[in-house]
């Protein structure tokens with residue numbers, strides 16, 4: 001029995017999300033009375049793989065095959081399923097990001113496994129297997145009973161604190177059958193956006209709504225995001241108006257994100273907006289209306305005019321950074 005955790009890499013490097021997955025899986029394996037095994041696919045250097053050991057993983061399987069050069073959910077899900085079956089995995093853990101969301105259902109079908117997506121905490125119990133997850137934009141908690149032998153879990157980013165638990169992992173090269181690696185899809189080229197922090201990857205997001213009044217008022221919001229090494233976002237009407245680009249729009253019809261900190265300036269907190277940001281760890285709302293629904297979703301609130309509050313926050317962060 002084991003817990004298999006698939007650890008994606010970005011240009012052969014891991015991120016904080018990778019370490020969150022390791023921390024979660026090691027604890028899940030403890031609950032199940034078994035070991036967690038990290039699975040890496042692609043050409044990740046040994047030095048990078050060793051970094052996973054800091055969070056308690058003792059065994060790493062590395063699939064580094066020349067036929068796998070680009071992410072292909074069909075091939076990757078076959079590889080993960082084959083390895084999970086070979087290791088008698090009781091649970092398979094993935095990130096609840098684009099890659100994880102494309103892999104988890106395929107693995108679930110292959111292994112006849114129940115699936116819980118976007119969980120943000122360890123199971124309440126493992127026998128029976130019961131996990132909780134936030135639903136309806138975070139306004140309710142669903143208790144999910146998973147009754148199959150094997151469970152597939154996707155973990156929301158920033159939902160689980162890192163716990164250092166240094167181990168010296170054994171790295172093994174894992175072989176998979178060539179048949180598993182053949183693909184019907186040929187990915188010719190991947191063009192990546194460079195030089196800009198992607199919204200989904202940002203730990204801090206500063207976001208503006210219609211309460212910002214005009215696109216000319218965005219400068220302090222952008223400056224605050226830059227000072228905090230974060231990204232900028234907006235509500236849908238703002239991008240519909242063309243005040244900000246569509247790729248910044250968060251919510252039901254936009255990007256779904258879970259940063260550590262989401263600062264919402266002049267955003268009312270409509271359900272459709274909250275659907276994209278409610279799994280943020282901390283939400284700070286700035287709004288002139290003390291009864292705006294965003295305050296119900298926020299841990300911290302400032303009742304005030306965003307055009308006055310944001311410049312003050314910028315100054316405060318500058319002072320903090322210079323001291």
Ligand SMILES: Cc1cc2nc3c(=O)[nH]c(=O)nc-3n(C[C@H](O)[C@H](O)[C@H](O)COP(=O)(O)OP(=O)(O)OC[C@H]3O[C@@H](n4cnc5c(N)ncnc54)[C@H](O)[C@@H]3O)c2cc1C
Nearest residue numbers: 209210211235236251252253266267268272273287288306
């Ligand atoms: C099918 C459907 C899908 C949708 N999908 C999305 C989605 O994905 N994302 C999304 O965001 N919306 C979505 N919407 C729209 C959503 O319902 C809301 O209309 C929208 O989120 C409101 O945007 P807002 O909060 O910026 O604007 P408003 O609702 O106009 O709120 C502006 C807020 O700013 C405050 N304010 C005013 N002046 C100031 C000031 N000077 N300083 C500070 N605060 C101030 C106001 O008190 C108010 O709370 C969707 C709607 C539908 C029907």
